[in-house]
Each structure stands twice: as structure tokens, then as C-alpha cells.
Amino acid sequence: MEAQKVDMFIMANGKFFESFEIANIRDRMIEANDSKWAQVSSLQFKDPTTILIVSILAGNFGIDRFMIGDTGLGIGKLLTCGGLGIWTIIDWFMIQPATREKNTIKIRQHLR
């Protein structure tokens, strides 16, 4: 893919990934076929800030984990009152990195 297009993509979507992953994602995108551009540019990523807000407001019910696709962990939080409240608090700090990790996995799957 064209480096300019990739850089514009990174500028627009960089917040969805961990900063240390961005260089790798950029390299992979540049190496990837142009035919993948349409697919990659239309991908929907989860916004870490939105998920954090959900985690603060409704993390006790596991809704934050459900939203990022961690269904099993979401059920665990739901059945245990947010892990007796402790998991709820831990996820206030862990949910944003977890969201970025999910976004990274998603884009990598489409760049294969």
C-alpha cells in the first residue's frame, strides 16, 4: 500500500492501537497488497475512551468486556458482581490496553 495512504490511516486511527504497535502496523500495511486497502479502511475499531466510560459506569456488569468481545470474562464479571468489586476496579485500568490489543489483533488478521 502507498505510504502516504497508510500514514493518513495511522493519523486517523492511531488512538485505537498501543503506541508501540503502531510502527509494526504501519510496516505491515505498507507491505500488504493494495487490494486489502478497501477492507482495512472500512474496519470498525473499538474506541478505548468510550470503553473506559462504559467500564466506569457499567463495569460491574461486565458490559465493558462484552463490548470488546471478551464474552467469557464478561460473564465472569456479571456472575460475580464485578469480581466482588475488585475486578471492576482493576478493569478501570486494564480495559483501555485490552481494547487496543483487540484492535491490533483485528487489523493484523485483515493484513495477513
Place this chain on the structure above:
Amino acid sequence: MTPARLYSILFLACLAGHVWFQYNRMATSQGAKTPEVCMFKQLTDLPCPACGTTRSVAHLHQGNLQLAWLSNPFGFLVLTIMYVTPLWIMVDRVKGSHTLWTAYQKMEAELKKASWAIPLVLLVLLNWSWNIYKGL
């Protein structure tokens, strides 16, 4: 999610569950009050869908199925998970297999489908309404 990470999380969660249950049992037998762990209840004074689960598990340990159901049906699921999961992890470790991880992945994939997700969400909402009605 790698198998090792999943097994660590599940093992720690089950261990925490057993510790919490034993602490709760000891405190209750001495007539002491246990801390309120439900954030939702602390903020709104209303129970969450899982309130009453510890009591339900306690009733199940005493063989009171009806009281366990009335406290919170979640207790049945939580008790099963608390005992089956550590055993399953041990079997996988001994055999060098990842059957629990495979089953977990399949369960996640199935539950994401609308045919499972919608009825389960409705059941959770129903249980929650019942908790509020019971005044837990």
C-alpha cells in the same frame, strides 16, 4: 488469550471465590457482617443481577436447593464453575492438553450469536428484576 493466560485467570478467580466463600461462611457463623462488595448496590441501593449469589452458594453447600434458587439462581452456575474449573485445569496440566481452552473458545463463539445472546440477556434482566422485587 493464550491457554496459559486463561488458566491463570480462571485459577485465580476460582481461588478468590473459594477464599471469599470461606471468609463469608466464617463471618456469618460468628454473627459478623461481611463488607458490601456490590458497587451498584452501594451507589443505588438496588441489587445487581448477581446479588445473593454468595448466599445461594452457601445454601447449596448445605443442600438447600430451594433456598439457593430463591437467593439467586446464578449460585448453581457459580458453584459448578468453582469446583469444575480447577479440576479441569489440573487434568489439562497433567495430560498436557488444552481441552478447557478449546471449550472456552467454542463457548465464546457460540454465546456471541444472537440465538444465544438475546435469550441469555433476557434471563439476566429477569433475574435482576426478581432480585429487585425480593429486596436483596
